[in-house]
Amino acid sequence: xxxxxxxxxxxxxxxxxxxxxxxxxxxxxxxxxxxxxxxxxxxxxxxxxxxxxxxxxxxxxxxxxxxxxxxxxxxxxxxxxxxxxxxxxxxxxxxxxxxxxxxxxxxxxxxxxxxxxxxxxxxxxxxxxxxxxxxxxxxxxxxxxxxxxxxxxxxxxxxxxxxxxxxxxxxxxxxxxxxxxxxxxxxxxxxxxxxxxxxxxxxxxxxxxxxxxxxxxxxxxxxxxxxxxxxxxxxxxxxxxxxxxxxxxxxxxxxxxxxxxxxxxxxxxxxxxxxxxxxxxxxxxxxxxxxxxxxx
Amino acid sequence: xxxxxxxxxxxxxxxxxxxxxxxxxxxxxxxxxxxxxxxxxxxxxxxxxxxxxxxxxxxxxxxxxxxxxxxxxxxxxxxxxxxxxxxxxxxxxxxxxxxxxxxxxxxxxxxxxxxxxxxxxxxxxxxxxxxxxxxxxxxxxxxxxxxxxxxxxxxxxxxxxxxxxxxxxxxxxxxxxxxxxxxxxxxxxxxxxxxxxxxxxxxxxxxxxxxxxxxxxxxxxxxxxxxxxxxxxxxxxxxxxxxxxxxxxxxxxxxxxxxxxxxxxxxxxxxxxxxxxxxxxxxxxxxxxxxxxxxxxxxxxxxxxxxxxxxxxxxxxxxxxxxxxxxxxxxxxxxxxxxxxxxxxxxxxxxxxxxxxxxxxxxxxxxxxxxxxxxxxxxxxxxxxxxxxxxxxxxxxxxxxxxxxxxxxxxxxxxxxxxxxxxxxxxxxxxxxxxxxxxxxxxxxxxxxxxxxxxxxxxxxxxxxxxxxxxxxxxxxxxxxxxxxxxxxxxxxxxxxxxxxxxxxxxxxxxxxxxxxxxxxxxxxxxxxxxxxxxxxxxxxxxxxxxxxxxxxxxxxxxxxxxxxxxxxxxxxxxxxxxxxxxxxxxxxxxxxxxxxxxxxxxxxxxxxxxxxxxxxxxxxxxxxxxxxxxxxxxxxxxxxxxxxxxxxxxxxxxxxxxxxxxxxxxxxxxxxxxxxxxxxxxxxxxxxxxxxxx
Numbered sequence: 005x006x007x008x009x010x011x012x013x014x015x016x017x018x019x020x021x022x023x024x025x026x027x028x029x030x031x032x033x034x035x036x037x038x039x040x041x042x043x044x045x046x047x048x049x050x051x052x053x054x055x056x057x058x059x060x061x062x063x064x065x066x067x068x069x070x071x072x073x074x075x076x077x078x079x080x081x082x083x084x085x086x087x088x089x090x091x092x093x094x095x096x097x098x099x100x101x102x103x104x105x106x107x108x109x110x111x112x113x114x115x116x117x118x119x120x121x122x123x124x125x126x127x128x129x130x131x132x133x134x135x136x137x138x139x140x141x142x143x144x145x146x147x148x149x150x151x152x153x154x155x156x157x158x159x160x161x162x163x164x165x166x167x168x169x170x171x172x173x174x175x176x177x178x179x180x181x182x183x184x185x186x187x188x189x190x191x192x193x194x195x196x197x198x199x200x201x202x203x204x205x206x207x208x209x210x211x212x213x214x215x216x217x218x219x220x221x222x223x224x225x226x227x228x229x230x231x232x233x234x235x236x237x238x239x240x241x242x243x244x245x246x247x248x249x250x251x252x253x254x255x256x257x258x259x260x261x262x263x264x265x266x267x268x269x270x271x272x273x274x275x276x277x278x279x280x281x282x283x284x285x286x287x288x289x290x291x292x293x294x295x296x297x298x299x300x
Numbered sequence: 301x302x303x304x305x306x307x308x309x310x311x312x313x314x315x316x317x318x319x320x321x322x323x324x325x326x327x328x329x330x331x332x333x334x335x336x337x338x339x340x341x342x343x344x345x346x347x348x349x350x351x352x353x354x355x356x357x358x359x360x361x362x363x364x365x366x367x368x369x370x371x372x373x374x375x376x377x378x379x380x381x382x383x384x385x386x387x388x389x390x391x392x393x394x395x396x397x398x399x400x401x402x403x404x405x406x407x408x409x410x411x412x413x414x415x416x417x418x419x420x421x422x423x424x425x426x427x428x429x430x431x432x433x434x435x436x437x438x439x440x441x442x443x444x445x446x447x448x449x450x451x452x453x454x455x456x457x458x459x460x461x462x463x464x465x466x467x468x469x470x471x472x473x474x475x476x477x478x479x480x481x482x483x484x485x486x487x488x489x490x491x492x493x494x495x496x497x498x499x500x501x502x503x504x505x506x507x508x509x510x511x512x513x514x515x516x517x518x519x520x521x522x523x524x525x526x527x528x529x530x531x532x533x534x535x536x537x538x539x540x541x542x543x544x545x546x547x548x549x550x551x552x553x554x555x556x557x558x559x560x561x562x563x564x565x566x567x568x569x570x571x572x573x574x575x576x577x578x579x580x581x582x583x584x585x586x587x588x589x590x591x592x593x594x595x596x597x598x599x600x601x602x603x604x605x606x607x608x609x610x611x612x613x614x615x616x617x618x619x620x621x622x623x624x625x626x627x628x629x630x631x632x633x634x635x636x637x638x639x640x641x642x643x644x645x646x647x648x649x650x651x652x653x654x655x656x657x658x659x660x661x662x663x664x665x666x667x668x669x670x671x672x673x674x675x676x677x678x679x680x681x682x683x684x685x686x687x688x689x690x691x692x693x694x695x696x697x698x699x700x701x702x703x704x705x706x707x708x709x710x711x712x713x714x715x716x717x718x719x720x721x722x723x724x725x726x727x728x729x730x731x732x733x734x735x736x737x738x739x740x741x742x743x744x745x746x747x748x749x750x751x752x753x754x755x756x757x758x759x760x761x762x763x764x765x766x767x768x769x770x771x772x773x774x775x776x777x778x779x780x781x782x783x784x785x786x787x788x789x790x791x792x793x794x795x796x797x798x799x800x801x802x803x804x805x806x807x808x809x810x811x812x813x814x815x816x817x818x819x820x821x822x823x824x825x826x827x828x829x830x831x832x833x834x835x836x837x838x839x840x841x842x843x844x845x846x847x848x849x850x851x852x853x854x855x856x857x858x859x860x861x862x863x864x865x866x867x868x869x870x871x872x873x874x875x876x877x878x879x880x881x882x883x884x885x886x887x888x889x890x891x892x893x894x895x896x897x898x899x900x901x902x903x904x905x906x907x908x909x910x911x912x913x914x915x916x917x918x919x920x921x922x923x924x925x926x927x928x929x930x931x932x933x934x935x936x937x938x939x940x941x942x943x944x945x946x947x948x949x950x951x952x953x954x955x956x957x958x959x960x961x962x963x964x965x966x967x968x969x970x971x972x973x974x975x976x977x978x979x980x981x982x983x984x985x986x987x988x989x990x991x992x993x994x995x
Contacts, residue, residue, distance in 0.1 A: 073622055087451040090461070093313055097489075107490040109608040110615065113551060114351070116316035118445065129447040129458075131314060136615025137582055137600065145449050145459075156451040171615065254648075262653075 005104055006182040007079075007169050007189075011057055014081050014163065017099045018055035023083060026056040031238050032245040035060050036082030036162055040237050043124060043272075045084065046158035047149050048280045050290040052086040057165070061245065063252035066201035069194045072177035076200045077193070081163040088145060088159035096133075096143065096161055104172060111136050119144045123244060123265050124272045125151035128160065140168045150276020151269075210255045217246045217264070224271050233279045240271045303343075304427075304468035306358040307500035308434055310476075311462035311486055314351045317550035319443050319457050324349050324516070330437050331356050338430050339365045348504075348514045350553040352486070355464075355514060356434075357500055365424030372398050377407055377414040391416055431472045434465070438476060452477050462486060469499050488512050488553050491604060511554045511605065520549050523601055526557025527585065530599060534559075537588045538599055541579065548583055552603035559587070560617040564596045566624045569631055572711045573701065577623045580707065582616070630700035634712070639720050642695040649698070654767040654818060658694050661759060664810055666690040668755035671806050676796035678747060686751040689729035692717070693752055696730070710734045729753075736786045743790055750790050757783040758807045765824045765831070766808070766817035784835040791861045792839075797931070800832055800858040832858060840865065845872050848990045855985030866935035867984055874939075875989060886949035887942060887980050888987040893958055894977035897970030906968040911955045915948045919976055926979060942980055949976075 029039040036058030045052045058080045066076035114131035128144035142162040146154040169181045179190035224239035327347045343360035380391035387402045400418040407414050446455035454477040465472035465481035474481040483497050487510020513519045578584040584598040647659035669690035673683035696702050696713035714731035725748050732749025744750045836858045840850045845868045853868045874880045907913045929938035958969045
């Protein structure tokens with residue numbers, strides 16, 4: 005199965021479970037978790053079920069398109085269900101069956117893996133799912149987001165699409181994966197991988213990035229004070245990506261690193277608080293309409 | 301009625317393997333305690349567990365609590381009877397309260413006072429009514445980490461998905477987090493299905509039909525058998541690591557052992573890298589030939605049966621191949637980066653904000669290592685090798701391999717140091733700096749390694765204390781306690797004339813020089829002192845030394861640890877010796893009385909009697925013998941020279957009024973006693989020893 009069909013299959017599967025199908029969020033980020041569709045919406049009492057593909061940038065993992073396993077940008081298929089359904093593991097395993105992975109022909113395990121993202125003040129408990137020894141999915145019950153207790157608990161399922169595809173398509177090199185019939189990952193992503201790696205490690209303007217970080221941070225604070233949660237959060241994402249670029253270039257020493265992570269965390273925390281306050285002010289609208297929507 | 305078996309099974313989403321041994325142990329203890337508390341007798345409690353379930357079987361549980369006749373104590377007789385000798389209101393009230401009447405009263409003496417009593421019959425309750433309270437046992441379990449799920453507020457190891465609770469054939473009603481008990485269990489995730497348990501006795505076999513081997517011992521045997529079969533069939537050796545076996549055991553419900561292969565070319569990687577990749581990252585057992593040399597195979601355990609096992613093996617091979625390719629790349633890159641080049645990066649890496657970069661730490665450790673070599677008096681060549689090792693000890697922290705496999709710090713350092721032509725013992729010391737890796741783990745074998753390891757740990761401990769990071773309770777993030785124990789354990793193995801106090805002090809002085817301390821000197825000095833004192837006390841106790849003797853030998857300082865240990869052993873042996881009692885009395889009197897003054901110098905012309913002169917003469921004569929024995933660390937001999945004073949001390953006190961009216965006389969006598977006390981205390985504060993007779 006090519007990647008495009010994998011995505012279509014997963015979208016159909018999770019749509020059938022009542023998930024909204026959203027699109028990738030248009031600000032750079034390191035993981036699907038950082039999309040406001042996950043990070044903000046998993047806060048507060050309102051039910052929330054969503055699935056989307058998230059192109060995720062990890063500048064430090066850039067390898068100029070030469071490493072068979074590492075990418076500057078990979079793709080995650082992200083599912084959030086709040087509150088976590090009782091049969092969530094079964095729903096997940098069904099999705100694997102639909103991708104053509106018959107559990108009887110493989111060894112599928114749930115191996116303890118507790119997830120923590122100090123930058124976002126977020127933590128969860130769960131597993132990495134192993135398929136014949138390979139980690140294909142992060143499966144996490146959120147316990148804390150933006151420093152706030154996650155209640156009810158959201159479950160987050162993050163499929164690493166390239167990983168999973170390399171197994172399904174039996175390919176050793178990520179660039180040989182078929183995105184759709186006749187078009188490989190190399191065809192689409194080799195050039196950007198090379199260019200982004202070059203930019204990250206060699207050409208990026210460190211002074212400018214430091215300035216941008218400060219500006220983004222300042223702007224995030226300014227508009228947060230005006231109760232504009234979503235725009236403020238976009239600037240937090242920009243801070244985070246700028247930090248990742250600086251970090252990948254080795255421009256940030258270990259001491260400074262702690263400081264920068266702390267700055268982003270503080271922003272994320274206040275935004276989490278403002279988001280919940282803002283939803284509360286609106287009367288948690290999805291809490292009231294939730295029952296009707298599900299009935300449709 | 302008759303005895304019946306009971307079954308409780310709690311079904312969970314996959315529990316972390318590391319939680320299970322502790323959970324099973326707790327359930328064994330807590331179930332038995334719960335039954336004892338209820339007064340229900342039983343034959344046996346069996347606890348079994350897999351990642352998805354823990355099950356408690358109680359065999360042959362009595363059908364009800366025994367009826368009991370209790371004696372209930374009332375008021376004292378003097379209150380229970382009025383002046384006329386009739387039962388008072390108090391007595392009547394008491395009996396009424398117990399559902400009895402005054403005719404039932406009898407009296408009994410309790411600690412010299414007569415009280416009134418009545419007998420009360422308590423009917424035992426049926427087990428069936430009591431069993432639902434097992435819920436409390438399940439909710440009382442402690443897990444290393446708890447979580448919430450869904451909309452609930454219960455915190456548990458993992459979400460609870462079903463509960464089986466059976467008393468004989470009957471379902472015990474029980475509800476936790478919205479889950480009601482039933483007799484339905486779930487089989488293996490993929491091979492099994494839902495199944496009804498008719499009675500507790502059928503539990504194990506019903507689950508086996510559903511591809512769940514619930515008995516952990518049986519699973520363990522299946523894994524071991526599977527491994528042995530592969531050994532025999534292929535002529536391999538597969539050493540079974542107990543820890544890994546236990547983990548794997550709790551990762552599967554139905555184990556099937558398989559093997560996979562990797563390319564021979566990967567065998568050029570260091571064995572430690574291969575083993576870490578296999579064991580730590582993939583939970584495989586490595587395979588060796590008869591001589592213990594690694595072979596290009598690995599053993600995995602599948603959670604399932606042998607159908608399509610080739611798929612599973614192939615998938616696992618693919619994963620391991622990717623990991624080893626990474627390792628190969630790292631290894632090649634690292635070997636192309638000379639040590640000095642790697643060292644340059646250390647000055648950009650923060651060790652701890654207050655304590656500077658890793659390079660700063662390396663500089664300090666190098667100085668401490670040099671100081672230890674000097675203090676210990678090791679030969680020049682060893683000293684310079686230790687210094688070299690200390691000065692490059694951390695270079696491997698910036699290598700790719702250690703970045704990827706942090707547990708290989710030191711191990712890779714040794715290999716790369718050899719590769720770059722460092723002296724063999726310098727390389728070895730780089731690995732040994734982290735030893736002992738656990739409490740009572742192996743210690744460095746080389747002198748160089750011992751020096752660097754002690755130096756590194758001293759820097760870590762004292763560095764933390766000068767900035768006010770003192771471990772408290774369970775908070776010891778840097779493992780300072782283990783490191784301090786390590787230092788003392790290493791010193792215990794040396795014949796160095798070196799005291800814990802002097803190396804600690806000289807290390808602290810280094811921090812002083814760089815003006816790093818953020819807490820007052822007397823604060824951290826006391827922190828460090830009591831920290832090492834506690835560790836030394838702990839180690840002495842582990843040697844079988846009793847508490848009072850530990851306090852005696854550590855009264856002044858830890859000193860030279862091997863000698864302190866020898867003194868403790870000597871005193872410990874004499875602790876039961878009656879002959880030594882008079883010696884202790886004599887030496888103890890000196891110590892106690894000496895506290896009333898200080899040593900102002902002894903003036904022989906002020907002596908008034910023979911006993912004073914005799915004691916002083918003896919002090920002058922025996923002092924050298926004592927100090928000689930002490931410097932040779934002959935604990936028995938040193939104590940003998942002190943014991944020889946006993947008679948003279950007793951005679952002295954019999955004939956001499958120490959606290960004389962005449963100030964000069966008093967000061968002179970206290971000076972004499974202080975000189976002697978100093979000698980005794982340098983051995984031990986014998987007043988702390990409790991001379992207990994062993995019957």
